[in-house]
Every structure is written in structure tokens, then in C-alpha cells.
Amino acid sequence: MSMISHTPQWQALQQHWEEMREHHLRTLFARDPDRAERMRLSVAGLHLDYSKNLLTDETLRLLLELARAADLSGWQTRLYDGEPINVTEQRAVLHMALRNRSNRPMVVDGEDVMPLVNGVLARIERFVGEVRSGAWTGHTGRRISDVVNIGIGGSNLGPKMVCAALSPYCSDQLRVHFVSNVDATHLVETLRGLDPETTLFVIASKTFSTQETMTNAASARDWLLAALDDSGAVARHFVAVSTNTERVSAFGIDTANMFEFWDWVGGRYSLWSAIGLPIALAVGFERFVELLEGAHAIDEHHRTAPLERNMPVLLGLIGVWYANFAGARTHAVLPYDQSLRLLPAYLQQGDMESNGKRVGRDGETLEHTTGPVVWGEPGTDGQHAFYQLIHQGTQLIPADFIGAARSHHELGDHHDKLMANCFAQTEALMRGRTLDEARAELRAAGLSDERVEALAPHRVFPGNRPTNTLLMERLTPFTLGALIALYEHRIFTQGVIWGINSFDQWGVELGKQLAGVILGELEGGSAGEGHDASTCALLETYLHLRGA
């Protein structure tokens, strides 16, 4: 297939943008009373309003033509059929099997993987039941009070984000902590105040070879053994989540205490697998299953709904519209829900590690933009930090606003105030304020004509800043599962349009290799040859300051 940016469908969208850039959303709403009604969609407890986007029915028609030119439906079929669409690693991409609550067969290499998935889920259920009931005790017979998940990237961000999001469902009896950074501060500060006799470590690593995780795991083991002074204690205080049995065993963890997953589960798509063990420990197995159910509901929608009514497809295409035709370079995720404070960080890995690619599936260098920078913070804090630039800066920043109608904490009028801000921001971003409106306001405030003219340009908001709004009744395990799966399939949609492999991550390898080389030199006390002058000088300075 030719590069997508060489197709007539792409060129039609380029031309269309030249027309659309002259329109204002105010006018689009004024001319089209049904716009908001038409441009909304509800699936799996998620209610999407996409009417505040810089688009018309014609834009959507052209974007859908582009999706057809990229054979999006064909790729969806290949995805769910377990074909090895991760071409560089020759792997299937089948994290949907992990949450396939229908239990219909899902096949990789001719084998239905559902019995494997269900087998591990049954082991998780048993183990979680034992730990939460107190039947599983530490080496000295005491009940587990704290779980420390040691993992990084996909083996950390997903479970950490979900545990924060579901904090109202978390047990007070069992606290769950996350250590990811190889910076000793992270481990030391987490372990401070924990009791080795009542602490359980979950060592989570798909490969069981990641430097940060292995270093933290070894130090955690030292911490435990320094207190309990019996190597037999490891079996009661360490469990592993991995695809690599040999390495788990070599580390000293009994493989009876290992929860397996498979190479068709990408790290950043793995929270649905045994990587979700800390989630199940925190909220209970039943709630974990509800999370899977929410994601499954979106999978079924993604798999079966026509492209024009397919929520992740529409969101993906709208993102393509901004990235490739309107020149947007970033995408903001703005949860109006404190529990979703880690969602932007989670999506940074999900989106940027997936779609931060510069060559197509066939290795050809792309001529079009791919994944945007994804970023965000919860409202309302963000309003008092960076929203100024979204409103009046020179860049176009499409944003997703996410909120729930009901809070888990009914406290006075906090929640209505929170959501009033959410709706006000999207309205302000869309409408803006014209020069005449700014002048009228200033005059009404009694300012002189001279002051009105001086101040009015600063108080103009161009508006026309696009947003999606996603609402749910309440943030529950089910709606959270649906929300995460929605973003996963949005990422997939965009990867297909851009013609890239969203499921490898070679870009993180070079730094890892060089870090290995430099570590050897730091241990040897001198910078080796072959570095550039800047790196050499930095290493020498470091060694000097460190006191080599």
C-alpha cells in the first residue's frame, strides 16, 4: 500500500482543512441546531460529546474515507484474529483476550488462549482471596498489611493509575505501594515505615531483566533478609509477574508464586493481565473483574460497530485531523476527577511509546506526522497553571475533558463546582470572546475609552479551540475499564492510519544500551573512549564530584 499521505483521500483532507480553517465553531453551532445532538455517542457508560471539534459532517466523511484507504476495518479484523500485526517482533496483539468475558475463543498461533487466561485469573482470585483474608501470612505468621509493586513502564503505570482511580474501592487493611525509579529515594522512602514481617513484594516485569526493576527487587530482598535473617522468608514475601519463568526462578522466587502472562500482551497494554495483581489485591478480585468487563464492553463495540458510530475510531480520526491537517503537535488529557490524576502519565506511555514512530511497517521513512505529545493534569489545578496557553497561546491544542456526574465523596457543593468549571472551560475554549465583546465588558465596568482600547486586545479569546467531553455517571471499575480500553483503541486507530507498528518500542533501546556501557565505566572510575566531548566531560565531572 502506498504511504497514506500520498493518497487522494489525504489530499482531499488537506484541501478541506484550507476551507475549515476559515470557520468558527460559534458559526457552526449557530447554523446547525442539531449539531450537538448528532455529534454525540454513548457506549459502555461513557458519554462522548465531540461536537466542539473543528469539523463538519463533510470532515467526518472524508476522515472515514481515509480510514477506508488505510484498511482500518481489515486491521481491526487482523487484530482480533490474533495475526502477528506486531511485525518487527512477529507477535500477535491480543490483550483483549485478557478481558474477554464472553470467553469466545481467541486464537494465537492456532491455539485458543482463553484456557490460559482463565487459568491465571483463577490463580489470581485464589491468591488475592488468601492475602486479603489473612490466610496468606508472612514468614513469621503475621498478616500482610502492605504490598509493594516493583516494576516500571507498563509494569507500573497501569496498576498504579488504576489503584489511584479506584481508591474509594480500596481496602484499608491492605495498602498498595509502587516503586519504579532506580533512584534509591523511591525504594527507601516507600519502605520507610513498612514492617518487613507484613510486607509482600510483587516483582512485575514482562522480561524480568529490566535494570531498574531488578535493582529495586534485589535491594528489597536485602531489606527483607536484613530483618528476617532467613532466606526461606523470600517465598512468603516475594511473588513475581512475568513471561519469563527461567529468570524468575534464577532470581530466587519460587515459580509456584509466579503469575504468568504472554508475549502477545504488550507491556503498556498489560494491566488486564497478571500485571493487574496489585489492583486485584487493592480492590478485590470481583472489582478487578468489573474493570475487565468495562474494557470488554468497549472491545465488543470497537470490533462490531460501524466505523462512523465507533467511539474509539471517531476519536482516533479526530486526532489525525488535528495532528496531520491542522498542525497540532500535542494532545491534552484533562480529567475533572482527582482520582484520574495519573491518567495523563499512563496515556503518555500508552500513546507515545505506541505511536512515537518515524518509519512505516515496511521500514520506509514517513513523510507525515505521527503521534502527538500527550500531556495533562487534573482540572481544576490545570486551569490555574497552563490553561492560559490553551486559551490565548499561539498553538492549537486539542483537549479531552473527562468527568463523572457523581462523586464518591459527597461534600457540600464541591462536585457541582468542579463540573461547572469543566463545562465552562470547554464552552470558553469553543466560543472565545470577540474584540467587541471585550470592549463592551470594559465599557460596562466604567473604563475610559482610552483604557478600553488599550486593554481590549488582551482580553480577546479567539475561541475555536477544540475539545471532546467524556462524561460518565460515576467512576467505577467498569467505567474505568471502558475508558482505558477506549484510549487503547484510539491509539490503535491512529497507528493504522499512519501505517506504523504501534506495538514495538525500539526507541528506548539505544539509551538502555549506552547506560550499560556508561555504568561499567562509572564503576571502573573513568570515562571510556568513544564518547562525544560533552558526554566525556560530564562523566569526568560526575566522577570528580562523586569522589572517584
Ligand code: F6P
Ligand atoms: O520502557 C520500555 C519498556 O520495554 C516498556 O515497554 C515496558 O513497559 C517497560 O520497559 C518495562 O518492561 P518489563 O515489564 O519487561 O520490565
